[in-house]
Amino acid sequence: MATLLYTILTRLSGIAIEVLGHVLPTAVGVLGEATLSERSSRSEVVYRLLRQAILEQALKPGTKLSEDTIADHFKVSRTSVRGALVRLNAEGIVDLRANKGACVAEPTLEEARDIFSLRRMLEAEVIRRLVADLGAAGFKRLEQHVREEQAALSDHGPLSIRLAGEFHILLAELTGSQALTRFVREVVSRCSLILARFARLHSPECAVDEHIQIIRALRSKDIAAAEKIMLEHLDAVELRAELNPDKAEPDISEILKRYAGES
Amino acid sequence: MATLLYTILTRLSGIAIEVLGHVLPTAVGVLGEATLSERSSRSEVVYRLLRQAILEQALKPGTKLSEDTIADHFKVSRTSVRGALVRLNAEGIVDLRANKGACVAEPTLEEARDIFSLRRMLEAEVIRRLVADLGAAGFKRLEQHVREEQAALSDHGPLSIRLAGEFHILLAELTGSQALTRFVREVVSRCSLILARFARLHSPECAVDEHIQIIRALRSKDIAAAEKIMLEHLDAVELRAELNPDKAEPDISEILKRYAGES
DNA sequence: TATCCGGCTATCGTATGCAATTGACAGCGC
DNA sequence: GCGCTGTCAATTGCATACGATAGCCGGATA
Numbered sequence: 001m002a003t004l005l006y007t008i009l010t011r012l013s014g015i016a017i018e019v020l021g022h023v024l025p026t027a028v029g030v031l032g033e034a035t036l037s038e039r040s041s042r043s044e045v046v047y048r049l050l051r052q053a054i055l056e057q058a059l060k061p062g063t064k065l066s067e068d069t070i071a072d073h074f075k076v077s078r079t080s081v082r083g084a085l086v087r088l089n090a091e092g093i094v095d096l097r098a099n100k101g102a103c104v105a106e107p108t109l110e111e112a113r114d115i116f117s118l119r120r121m122l123e124a125e126v127i128r129r130l131v132a133d134l135g136a137a138g139f140k141r142l143e144q145h146v147r148e149e150q151a152a153l154s155d156h157g158p159l160s161i162r163l164a165g166e167f168h169i170l171l172a173e174l175t176g177s178q179a180l181t182r183f184v185r186e187v188v189s190r191c192s193l194i195l196a197r198f199a200r201l202h203s204p205e206c207a208v209d210e211h212i213q214i215i216r217a218l219r220s221k222d223i224a225a226a227e228k229i230m231l232e233h234l235d236a237v238e239l240r241a242e243l244n245p246d247k248a249e250p251d252i253s254e255i256l257k258r259y260a261g262e263s
Numbered sequence: 264m265a266t267l268l269y270t271i272l273t274r275l276s277g278i279a280i281e282v283l284g285h286v287l288p289t290a291v292g293v294l295g296e297a298t299l300s301e302r303s304s305r306s307e308v309v310y311r312l313l314r315q316a317i318l319e320q321a322l323k324p325g326t327k328l329s330e331d332t333i334a335d336h337f338k339v340s341r342t343s344v345r346g347a348l349v350r351l352n353a354e355g356i357v358d359l360r361a362n363k364g365a366c367v368a369e370p371t372l373e374e375a376r377d378i379f380s381l382r383r384m385l386e387a388e389v390i391r392r393l394v395a396d397l398g399a400a401g402f403k404r405l406e407q408h409v410r411e412e413q414a415a416l417s418d419h420g421p422l423s424i425r426l427a428g429e430f431h432i433l434l435a436e437l438t439g440s441q442a443l444t445r446f447v448r449e450v451v452s453r454c455s456l457i458l459a460r461f462a463r464l465h466s467p468e469c470a471v472d473e474h475i476q477i478i479r480a481l482r483s484k485d486i487a488a489a490e491k492i493m494l495e496h497l498d499a500v501e502l503r504a505e506l507n508p509d510k511a512e513p514d515i516s517e518i519l520k521r522y523a524g525e526s
Numbered sequence: 527t528a529t530c531c532g533g534c535t536a537t538c539g540t541a542t543g544c545a546a547t548t549g550a551c552a553g554c555g556c
Numbered sequence: 557g558c559g560c561t562g563t564c565a566a567t568t569g570c571a572t573a574c575g576a577t578a579g580c581c582g583g584a585t586a
Contacts (some may be wrong), residue, residue, distance in 0.1 A: 100549090
């Protein structure tokens, strides 16, 4: 397990080292969501890299995130790592057990259903708002994004997973509501964890086609139809996840709970 | 300004000092939301105290939160304070400007409307779920809470402000959905900031009566009615806030922007 | 007089060191 | 053989120390 973390971080550390030299602006661009010229502290960089690693499912749920290990690999002090871990914990994608170290969060099946249910609500709202006022510029960004997704499709790897999630975040951003965006970002992140934990193979996870359909529905300005498409899309995502709750328990405590009569 | 922070923290530090001795369990109880026996790190304690101070509107939007000052008053190191500030920042109630220190967030009017709109959506969902499955135990907790609110009413101070917000959080908790609770907690927190910034006098802010009506509506199991009451309640809260956008600009930059033609 | 420049101070970002807690293992008693 | 207890290593929590950055103020210059 420690070995796995080792491997992942080594792969990322190539970026990290450059980042921690003075190539920041460029590297920030690479990391995606940064608005340019935004200077990044070490803690910020670690935060982004870890987040990326988790959302790309390189770091799987349950993986222990030792401060020392991470600090060594990113060539920073534990202080910076801690800052990042605290933030990730606040977002719910890292569990922070006192004196026992951090690990990638392991959503339970129950939590998974909970998240999905909320996600449906939030994204339905997104659709409603977008049908009302999405302009040409917005559609352009969406289409551009989908093109990127298609380009990354052959990759079958981390990139396509991340882009699939970011499509939904982009939708939320286009509503112009910061708060809504924030929440969508969070549920999408956690859904990524859930899929990592429960889904068999992540397949092309969110089929790009479904995203294209959503755009088309938005164009049609038909609220009911658009909402329906989105919900079906989310159902599809959820189905891919929960169909096999077999994989649901690599975690013994879940199993034992039932025998202990804790519900 | 620094003087104000000084005063507030001094008032809180009485608690803090005890807390940082070994009286933790007791003190934690005082702080409300803790499930007993949960040991708290220094960072955690600072987090809770700051959060409480902000939500009770003792620390008003815009107040600078110097790490040194806080650390001195709570008798902890800056390290612990930083951890707390990072968390508060993640929740959106503290702004963290690089190399310039933290300050209590100052929601703009635009953000305020955004938050309220989201809040309506989230709490409507809460009501829908509660109408469906709130049991006797739940009603009991709600009524207990309202009694506390009534008791605190004469106080006209921090306590009643906090309890008013916590009523809504309690409602969310009763749905059993962690994610929903989390989001409601966040919007309620930010609404508190908004009221602190824009509302004239916070009056009994959320009239206790309105809370009682909500409970009654829940009892009636009439979704439409209950939802309506809740939305009216939130409208009332919002009205109290936005009726006088005069107070909207104690902040010069907002004013100057208009003259600079930046929008 | 207004503007620009340089040092100064206050404050933050990061690294490191030490104390404290946890979990494991060996040894002892039952 | 089983369980308990005390010691040890590993890892975190916290404090302190240092370097870096932003904002302030005074002086010099046009």
